[in-house]
């Protein structure tokens with residue numbers, strides 16, 4: 001009790017400060033967007049163009065894999081030390097078949113994994129479930145190794161009556177059960193950064209992003225962040241025999257204590273770090289504590305495939321560099337610090353957790 005009141009006392013000035021803080025509009029003579037001076041700090045720098053350990057990227061998108069030049073992709077992967085890429089945009093059916101044919105023809109089955117996708121929008125079709133389950137069986141037979149659910153599928157897809165289709169709609173349940181039977185992980189991107197639902201003002205940490213990408217604003221949309229999250233948590237609970245990978249650290253990269261409790265509460269859920277590396281880079285000590293405790297539950301993912309951007313991920317995870325920038329200021333206007341993760345934790349993040357979750361990846365590929 002005494003500790004609690006001490007804690008509250010120490011928080012008091014912070015609370016008062018938060019209340020007194022004024023919204024400032026355009027009284028500055030230098031704009032926030034213009035003010036980005038080069039740092040004068042001289043400290044050691046480690047620019048890392050490849051990972052120290054061969055890794056699996058579990059969150060990548062290659063929509064034209066049926067026709068693209070896979071030799072080029074593999075040589076870029078080799079330069080990054082990326083052992084395996086997981087293409088989440090397999091699309092299913094004949095599109096996936098075209099991709100698998102291209103991969104097999106080149107003999108890259110060990111380097112490229114495809115997850116498939118489903119159409120949720122046609123949920124009212126009389127043969128919807130039967131046709132979707134048949135598609136998944138076919139996709140598995142030609143080599144799909146997981147299912148990816150897009151954010152639109154639980155946020156904006158509507159049924160024939162115009163109602164938003166919830167991702168935990170009972171009519172979809174057999175799909176997630178079948179994924180569990182297949183031992184397929186379901187990688188699910190739900191919601192988006194919470195700031196997209198908050199007022200676009202000077203208290204919003206994603207102010208610049210919402211200015212540059214106004215279509216990301218959710219403030220006036222009818223579904224709240226919390227509703228989407230609750231529906232997805234319900235999905236996790238209803239399918240305890242299906243492994244899920246919540247994309248983007250479930251948007252709790254800025255609250256790792258909460259994320260830890262969430263993982264404790266959902267043993268069938270794992271997370272990946274795509275597009276939220278700047279959250280980890282701004283809290284290297286807290287992030288280290290999180291990785292120490294949850295090292296079996298976090299996978300490496302990047303999302304948008306741009307080879308030049310991986311260097312920032314390696315630097316945050318592996319170096320002990322200080323005060324360096326993220327590559328998109330609209331994601332992070334702050335500077336970052338390397339986590340200097342110990343090798344056993346890096347191994348789990350880079351590949352061991354992926355090998356545990358994705359059938360067909362074998363530990364001996366790392367020997």
Ligand SMILES: [Zn+2]
Nearest residue numbers: 059061189303
């Ligand atoms: Zn993605």
